[in-house]
Amino acid sequence: MSDSLIQVRGLTRDYRLTKKREGVTGGLVDLVRPRREILRAVNDVSFEIPTGEMVGYIGANGAGKSTTLKMLTGILTPTSGEVTVGGLVPWEQRLQYTRHIGAVFGQRTQLWWDLAVVESFRLLQKIYEVEESVYKRQMETFHELLDIGDFLHQPVRKLSLGQRMRCDLAAALLHGPRVLFLDEPTIGLDVVAKENVREFLREIRDRDKVTIILTTHDLADIEQLCKRVIIIDKGQVHFDGDLEDLRVRVGQKVRLTVDLRESVASEVLAETTTGLPVRWETAEGNRHHAEFNRSEVAGGEVIKSLVNGVHVKDLHMAEQPIEEVVRDIYRQQKEPSA
Numbered sequence: 001m002s003d004s005l006i007q008v009r010g011l012t013r014d015y016r017l018t019k020k021r022e023g024v025t026g027g028l029v030d031l032v033r034p035r036r037e038i039l040r041a042v043n044d045v046s047f048e049i050p051t052g053e054m055v056g057y058i059g060a061n062g063a064g065k066s067t068t069l070k071m072l073t074g075i076l077t078p079t080s081g082e083v084t085v086g087g088l089v090p091w092e093q094r095l096q097y098t099r100h101i102g103a104v105f106g107q108r109t110q111l112w113w114d115l116a117v118v119e120s121f122r123l124l125q126k127i128y129e130v131e132e133s134v135y136k137r138q139m140e141t142f143h144e145l146l147d148i149g150d151f152l153h154q155p156v157r158k159l160s161l162g163q164r165m166r167c168d169l170a171a172a173l174l175h176g177p178r179v180l181f182l183d184e185p186t187i188g189l190d191v192v193a194k195e196n197v198r199e200f201l202r203e204i205r206d207r208d209k210v211t212i213i214l215t216t217h218d219l220a221d222i223e224q225l226c227k228r229v230i231i232i233d234k235g236q237v238h239f240d241g242d243l244e245d246l247r248v249r250v251g252q253k254v255r256l257t258v259d260l261r262e263s264v265a266s267e268v269l270a271e272t273t274t275g276l277p278v279r280w281e282t283a284e285g286n287r288h289h290a291e292f293n294r295s296e297v298a299g300g301e302v303i304k305s306l307v308n309g310v311h312v313k314d315l316h317m318a319e320q321p322i323e324e325v326v327r328d329i330y331r332q333q334k335e336p337s338a
């Protein structure tokens with residue numbers, strides 16, 4: 001094995017499900033002879049993450065993201081496979097391990113519901129044996145970056161979702177862990193709160209070199225924070241690499257918007273790019289849209305043909321957003337012939 005901070009090899013986790021039979025008779029049969037099935041939620045997942053990297057771990061609902069993170073944090077034991085984080089096996093050396101990591105599961109808080117936020121922090125300080133000077137320094141950072149000062153004395157149950165999430169992040173980092181596992185830390189937050197959380201994560205990544213695995217359904221989180229992404233689908237890794245390579249792999253769809261000086265029939269416009277793989281859409285007045293793929297034709301070539309044929313007032317080219325790129329990957333997997 002290499003010396004990467006996080007090493008995951010052949011990680012697999014099965015869940016046992018009990019399937020209910022229908023009707024009263026079915027219910028009786030279930031009592032005597034329960035029908036069991038095994039669901040492989042995580043299937044032979046391997047990856048390595050070096051110190052200081054922030055990696056997006058993404059996939060559709062039920063893909064196995066949370067199950068993976070639960071094994072990485074030591075909450076769940078795998079069916080098979082190996083994990084080491086900083087040389088420790090999460091589920092074997094749990095107490096020692098929790099001192100080195102922080103975790104946020106956005107779906108539920110780790111804080112004590114009825115305690116004031118600051119009391120939760122004080123408890124965590126005791127549990128993790130954080131020295132007073134370190135505690136003070138961390139709290140200053142959280143005041144500055146997460147702006148939690150106003151509600152420190154409120155019980156957690158009275159906080160808004162955005163406030164609670166910021167407190168959960170602070171709680172996860174209180175003991176200065178080197179590794180942070182984040183399962184949907186921006187779920188349900190408004191645009192401003194999301195931006196605050198992202199800004200904070202950027203800061204701790206760049207300043208403290210915290211190694212972070214981030215799961216999210218908001219691909220803007222990934223675009224803004226992670227250079228590397230791992231895509232998981234039905235428990236298996238389908239892509240592991242640079243976000244930019246992901247675009248290339250799917251093809252680089254470009255959407256072109258053209259404003260013309262005068263009204264021109266769609267057919268006339270389409271003629272200007274005859275012979276080039278450009279798909280024109282129906283026009284809205286003098287504004288026209290087209291799509292092409294950079295792997296098939298260069299943007300410059302499309303524009304040259306266009307300006308040779310019509311009077312262009314303005315034009316704009318936009319790359320396909322990463323959400324769509326990922327959606328295309330899922331679609332390609334569902335329709336392998338396409």
Ligand SMILES: Nc1ncnc2c1ncn2[C@@H]1O[C@H](COP(=O)(O)OP(=O)(O)OP(=O)(O)O)[C@@H](O)[C@H]1O
Pocket residue numbers: 015016017039041059060061062063064065066067068
């Ligand atoms: N405790 C459990 N018992 C049985 N099956 C489970 C359990 N937890 C998860 N699963 C199943 O395992 C699969 C993976 O679930 P997991 O929560 O890891 O997905 P996820 O990628 O986090 O999805 P989401 O985006 O919805 O959070 C799903 O099919 C889910 O129904």
Ligand SMILES: [Mg+2]
Pocket residue numbers: 065066067183
């Ligand atoms: Mg999940």
